[in-house]
Amino acid sequence: MKNIFWIIEITSCKLCSEEEIFVKFSFPKIELHLHLDGSLVLEDTWEMALQQGLVKKEDGFESFRRRMQVPQTCRNLADYLKCFQLADAVLQTPEALERASRSLLLQLSREGIIYAEVRFAPQLHCEKGMTQEQAVQAVLRGVKRAERETQIKAGVLLCAMVTTGKPDVDQQNERTFRLAAEYRKEGVAGVDLAGAETARPMEDFRTLFQLASALSLPFTIHAGEAGGPENVRTAVNFG
Known part of the structure; x- marks a missing residue:
């Protein structure tokens, strides 16, 4: 009944101000699915984009x-993913990644979140010379700063990508998983595993998740968002 109660309460609060919502729903919460580049604090991101x-x-x-938000004309996952282009362009330096991860967790703490799992794909942040490892280190620094400044605790998930449009995506995915093991x-x-789900068969990633199991890495997989139930079955069979 508690779950139903809160659903009703949230529905009835559609016209509440942001401050009223924070007060009304300030009970402790857990957030397990956030993409860093899809959850940016807009004011901070605007400032970084200007700089x-x-x-x-x-x-x-x-x-x-408007450029940072999904438009009403969005028709599918591919359209949706295009909205991340500007966000990822901003996050091409260690300083930007550290600031973004810290700002996000500070915002979550104000919303009553006590534990969050934030995911990002390190290989998407290497367009200006940053390495995957430097990207991971930057995000972890931001997370630790936020943890020191608030009561929030957080874990970081490293995303492999279905495709990046680059020929070395599989090698980069393996590098991502090995970094995850190193920084556990x-x-x-x-x-x-995230990205344009229908660009490749889910079966292509079996070896990658065998590596995850060999490295004792907990994992989750985006499946069924665009690829149908067979992708879900395949993903479940990975582990």
């Missing part, structure tokens, strides 16, 4: 907000 010359101040914050005691909670 990096990715947007023009005269275009205004509201224009930036530093705050990495596990690994994931």
